Amino acid sequence: MKTFINPNQSTWSTLLKRPTQTIDDIETTVTQIFDDVQRNGDQAVAKYTQLFDGVELDSNSVTTKEVELASSNISSELKQAIQQAKQNIETFHKAQQTETISIETTIGVTCWQEKRAINKVGIYIPAGSAPLFSTVLMLAVPAQIAGCKEIVLCSPPNKEGNIANEILYAAQLCGVTKIIKVGGIQAIAGLTFGTESIPQVYKIFGPGNQFVTVAKQLATKYGVAIDMPAGPSELLVAADKSANASYVASDLLSQAEHGADSQVILVSDSQDFVEEVQKEIDKQVKDLPRKDIAKNALKNSKAIIMEDANDALSLINDYAPEHLILCTNDNDFFVANIQNAGSVFIGNYSPESAGDYASGTNHTLPTNGFSKAYSGVNLDSFTKAITFQNITKEGLLNIGNTIELMAEAEGLQAHKNAVSIRLKDLK
Amino acid sequence: MKTFINPNQSTWSTLLKRPTQTIDDIETTVTQIFDDVQRNGDQAVAKYTQLFDGVELDSNSVTTKEVELASSNISSELKQAIQQAKQNIETFHKAQQTETISIETTIGVTCWQEKRAINKVGIYIPAGSAPLFSTVLMLAVPAQIAGCKEIVLCSPPNKEGNIANEILYAAQLCGVTKIIKVGGIQAIAGLTFGTESIPQVYKIFGPGNQFVTVAKQLATKYGVAIDMPAGPSELLVAADKSANASYVASDLLSQAEHGADSQVILVSDSQDFVEEVQKEIDKQVKDLPRKDIAKNALKNSKAIIMEDANDALSLINDYAPEHLILCTNDNDFFVANIQNAGSVFIGNYSPESAGDYASGTNHTLPTNGFSKAYSGVNLDSFTKAITFQNITKEGLLNIGNTIELMAEAEGLQAHKNAVSIRLKDLK
CATH class of the missing domain: 3.40.50.1980 (Nitrogenase molybdenum iron protein domain)
Structure with missing residues (x-):
């Protein structure tokens, strides 16, 4: 894992580049x-x-x-x-x-x-x-x-x-x-x-x-x-000295064993802590059955020292990790301000494995920065929202003129007529 | 508009085929x-x-x-x-x-x-x-x-x-x-x-x-x-003798004027009513500025007589219309059972134009049968759902063994270790 110290924002996109795929x-x-x-x-x-x-x-x-x-x-x-x-x-x-969401937007117009x-x-x-x-x-x-x-x-x-x-x-x-x-x-x-x-x-x-x-x-x-476009799995851990280096190392390795193209990133304010984690990784990796895969994945991986929490936050939002583990003394700050992430694991006893299997959250999550625009799989992924509207005579009298004016301005006369023909009967 | 009477289900896919696009x-x-x-x-x-x-x-x-x-x-x-x-x-x-949806799935495991x-x-x-x-x-x-x-x-x-x-x-x-x-x-x-x-x-x-x-x-x-894949706009009107033929004609025309590739379909249990609508279309289309477009679109369009309401419903769900207007004496039956539609307009005073402009529902809707899997644009289209989890020591003790067993069975030893290393400290 190569270490970078307070990298300038202009270098982030290169630094955080995902391993490329040619398709x-x-x-x-x-x-x-x-x-x-x-x-x-x-x-x-x-x-x-x-x-x-x-x-x-x-x-x-x-x-x-x-x-x-x-x-x-x-x-x-x-x-x-x-x-x-x-x-x-x-x-x-x-x-x-x-539940069904229902509202009368104008008297007589129920959507x-x-x-x-x-x-x-x-x-x-x-x-x-x-x-x-x-x-x-x-x-x-x-x-x-x-x-x-x-x-x-x-x-x-x-x-x-x-x-x-x-x-x-x-x-x-x-x-x-x-x-x-x-x-x-x-x-x-x-x-x-x-x-x-x-x-x-x-x-x-x-x-x-x-x-x-x-x-x-x-x-x-x-x-x-x-469900969503897929890419290799990835994990970003934000941890400071309040975290446990051996736990963090185990989390990084759990991601690294997925595949040689997996990416793990450690963001910390402390170089000492990063070194401790590195030592723990070296110790723990030896006994893994998939150690060769993990070692390869670690080659793509980076430790980034960010002394300022706001900068760390910006970098995380820029990267938009699939999995984000927070083990800092101010997790609330990150939870409140994270914009882009698939699933977030908070504190020393919330390893990514928990979400992978059994905590209850879904493990099908947006990789490759897609968490900027995509949700992970959730209940809504298996439904679609249908809208309904029921307009009474009074309702059409209330919004009819607006529809006529807008349709006319868009040059869609038949759209206007569909209202006019009804209004004529109502007036 | 060509009329089809009680067409057999085996013919629906051909009958309801959208005008093709070559891309x-x-x-x-x-x-x-x-x-x-x-x-x-x-x-x-x-x-x-x-x-x-x-x-x-x-x-x-x-x-x-x-x-x-x-x-x-x-x-x-x-x-x-x-x-x-x-x-x-x-x-x-x-x-x-x-609102935020929060639940303790197991004691000590909050998602x-x-x-x-x-x-x-x-x-x-x-x-x-x-x-x-x-x-x-x-x-x-x-x-x-x-x-x-x-x-x-x-x-x-x-x-x-x-x-x-x-x-x-x-x-x-x-x-x-x-x-x-x-x-x-x-x-x-x-x-x-x-x-x-x-x-x-x-x-x-x-x-x-x-x-x-x-x-x-x-x-x-x-x-x-x-937002979604797009296709030509389309409207299906389900109407019986309780509907107003001139209103229905105006709605079909409002869709037809969009483009020559727009598709309008009328489903009814009454041949008389379909004939009335056809007469009204012929009358109304003459005065439209976009009458040539509308006439072309009407060439792709169909009137389908379905004597049985259940068959009509099946056909509508099969077609999965972008816009669905219901003007029947049992709209509740269709509202309760419609599976696939973008937006539904209920009753004689809910023309599609209302939703196109001013009722409050969104007019960016799934065409081309996509309403089988896609929602129209709604508030969630501009957000993504992020999941969070906070697991206490007790929580990890409660689900740790489950994670270990499942990770082991999936051959992911490092996933298991991330839990074992923590459980060792807790036990």
Whole structure:
């Protein structure tokens, strides 16, 4: 981790640059697979599953029997853990339910807004060295609370043609309505166009590699919404001497182990503290199974000494971190003034891991500075707001003239007429 | 308007198909202009303004003097109308403000969600035959309520190098912080990358032609959010014999005059009523200044007889109209069960024009079936939700073991360590 001391604001954008991703060369592949799946459906999907996942499947669909078997293969300890996490996520996302907002803007003009569920949603769960079943909770729990009718989960099969037990267990626990063994670009294409076995959905959620990311971006061209653009995970810790260096080191490492392109940044007012953290990192990293990944990620990472809290705040808002841990003696200052962050962890006993799994907040968050404009996944991500209006005769008499004048000024005579024809009857 | 009687569900997708748009050939142009603006800033912008708008400007920026002059050129009658519309829009969007949502998910684990403003937003207002100043109200009013610090409005200059008086008046009335004379692809590129005169923003709002639409889509690749993908405007009216045929005809025409690619659909249980409406359309269309546009749009348009209300509802949800007018003797049934629509107008005295201008609801709505997954613009469009969590020692003792087990099962040892290292001190 390289250290920078009170860097000038003009250097921040270079200093805080994310590890670059080149996606241009991927686009051709993604477009080709989309075309093929659109035209040839399951036949194309099977071809790519064989090509990329190295397995030929009799059927894409996961059976009830498979789910039952999976469930029986999970320890009761882990099941209990998953259930506690689910309950906290449920509690926090249920608290986000909103009532109808209704108001009479002018006498006789009643307007209201209601959230209604997105009926068909797709959840993509990557497979890799380990099954990321926590993401199933983060996406299926709010989908179920929102009232989504179809919750379709896609995840790539392993060489034996199976999806990990933990993913299947979490899926049935959280009300997923259909589980399909399909991954990568072909999964996103399937959810976009629909195939014989994959239902077409209205919105696709979930993380993935660069191929999945580009595929989700392409899906939006076909009218399918996505949760948000994705990028490598990142963490910024703001800590001073009131923090515990070994805790901070453990948090930075928890982020660094995600991938070599993960980015961790430490902002502190104390150089001594930064050095302590560095020592702790060196000590802790040795025993990690994923130490090579973590060490690579740490190469991209920076310690920034900011003596002035206001400057530190500006720098954090400029960076717009996905995860922000605050361990300072004035956390309230940062909490009150942070503008751009995905999720904020406050104090010495709020590690990022807590939010990744079990505190109740969602772990699907905007990376790459997107927290300047995007929310993390929340209950509203699974609904859309519809507005309604009911205007009485009196109401139209009250605003009719305004509509006529404005429509006229915009040169839209038929818009005006729609009011005039009614006003004529009312006057 | 062609009439279809009780069409079979298998034919709906063909029947309800939107007029197609081909955007592929536009993409090359858009990409080229983006590259040029990214590299050459204002110089490139000026070049395209000369090319597309046919005017050479000394300066892009609108001065306070220009705004004052514009204001003095607007009739006090129109000013009053704009102010009434603004007040209703303000009332409805202020009602959408939400409190912090805070909950203790487990003892010692407090999670909360707060909405914070998107600091820099761009508003695009097209120019054309007439100044669409109502869109300024629809976008700047909620931006100001949300607390966006920079509200940048871009609109193409006319041949004399000016933006319409009404747009300038509405902009200053609604707290726009900067007005720039720039349109089309070069405006969206400027807002995406920033130039000497155009501030870079985090999210771009507003309608536009196909070039602007493709440019906004490209902006998302560079990490700039957009309000929603756009398409031609559309209206579905569900009406029975309890409705007034001349009112319904006026509403259909108000949508049809937008553009030849606008789509209007009438759903009714009565063939007689449809014929009445058709007669009224023929009568009313004659006097419209934009009758040629309206007539062309009507060619794409359909009357669908649905004898069964449940079938009608299914068809409407399948189509997912941007605007939905309900004039039936059982509007409550449709209101309760509609799943997909942008904005709904209820009863004989709620024409779409009311929502276009002055009732208080927003007129920036999802077209092209996007209301299956997207909300119309609302207050939340100008904010993002940030989550926070504060976990006490007791809280971490309560959920620590769950985190450890789940992290272990996901093969993320450093995630587990971040908890274990703390629990060791606490136990």
